[in-house]
Amino acid sequence: MLVKMIAALSALVAFALALFWLPQPPTLGPQTTGDPALAAQVRRAAGTDGYQSLSVALIEHGRIRFAGLGAADGTRAADQRTPYELGSIAKVMTGMLLADLAEEGLSPDTPVRDLLPRAGLSATATLVELASHRSGLPRLRTTPQAIAGALLSTYTGGDPYGGAGPEVVLADAAAVRVGERGKVAYSNLGMALLGIALAEHSHTTYADLLRTRVLVPLGMTSTKALTPQDGLPPGHATGRAENGMAVDPWRAHGHAAAGVGVWSTAEDVAKLLHAVITRTAPGTDAANPRWSQNERQRVGYGWFTTQYGTGPSPGTTAGPADSPHTRASTGPPGAAWSS
Structure with a gap:
């Protein structure tokens, strides 16, 4: 009997220790920086569950306000200069690169195979x-390797792209089955391929093309597409999964044009958005909604625009921010600034 009691007690202690050491879901801490009123507004809207930190920029009537909430790395308060992985916001900048290069003579109707003749692409997309x-x-x-990597990352928190470079993207693009052209269907692979093609056309890397064409002109000094030789930006936010498990940053520079391995701050993103609103950014024409996905959503070059009011539909000669009835988005329609 004593042996059974000891065994049961040991199991109970082990269970309690396991609960103690298991990662806990992230919760937004009490730290606040920047505009107190904006921070309070964001906290009410977002709640506290599922977030470790938030860095927010609000552009309203030409004025930019910032607020940071929670701890960027578990201890240090987040603010507008805290670097985060940018995710799919990078896609709008890739679209802007195409629009900017088009102003210098590159036809947007150029088949991607023409710029990457040695890649063996089956896709005939422009x-x-x-x-x-x-x-x-x-x-x-x-590919089987990509699917396995994605599944494994769910349990390990590792990089699902495995640090893939441009050569891997080209091989993947050459191997996949191409579906219906002309129909809007969100594709990270397609945007990554576009970035590689634009860099090839410009005889440089995507990171350098983005820096010289968009980041430097807009003064986005805290934004960078990391190369394999680059370290993570100082003071960066750390990532956690919904269950609290620590996750690795994604370093697949071949997918940078789709948002992998690109870091920025709320301060820099505000510069980008303000320049698009005022139509002073390179390649601003990319934001013009041109093709319809459904009755409410239209897409330009990397930008999705959602009509949510009863006003007129967005035109093709004004950016999405010019209409009070539209919202610009970089991800799937209806999710502003999503990955």
């Missing part, structure tokens, strides 16, 4: 089809 998610390419890589 640059503009890649930029507007109408290329027929799938959303993600579909």
Whole structure:
């Protein structure tokens, strides 16, 4: 009997220790920086569950306000200069690169195979089809290695892209089955391929092309597409999954044009958005909604625009921010600034 009691007690203690050491879901801490009123507004809207930190920029009537909430790395308060992985916001900048290069003579109707003749691409999509998610390419890589990596990352918190470079993207794009062209279907692979093609056309890397064409002109000094040689930006926010498990940053520079391995701050993103609103950014024309996905959503070059009011539909000669009845988005329609 004593042995059974000891065994039961040991099991109970082990269970309690396991609960203690298991990662806990992230919760937004009490730390607050920047505009107190904006921080309070964000906290009421977002709640506290599921977030470790938030860094917010609000552009309203030409004025930019910032607020930071929670701890960027578990201890240090977040603010507008805290670097985060940018995710799919990078896609709008890739679209802007195409629009900017088009002003210098590159035709958006150029087949991507013309810029990457040695890649063996089966896709006959044009640059503009890649930029507007109408290329027929799938959303993600579909090789067995890619699928296995994505599944494994769910349990380990590792990089699901495995640090893939441009050569891997080209091989994936050459191997996938191409679907219906002309129909809007969100594709990270297509946007990554577009970035590689634009860099090849410009005889440089995507990181340098983005820096010289968009970041430097807009003074976005805290934004960078990381190369394999780059360390993470100082003071960066750390990532956690919904269950609280620590997750690795994604370092697949081949997918930078789709948002992998690009870091920025709320301060820099505000510069980008303000320049698009005022139509002073390079390649601002990318934000013009051109093709319809459904009755409410339209897409330009990397930008999705959602009509949510009763006003007129967005035109093709004004950016999405010019209409009070539209919202610009970089991800799937209806999710502003999503990955």
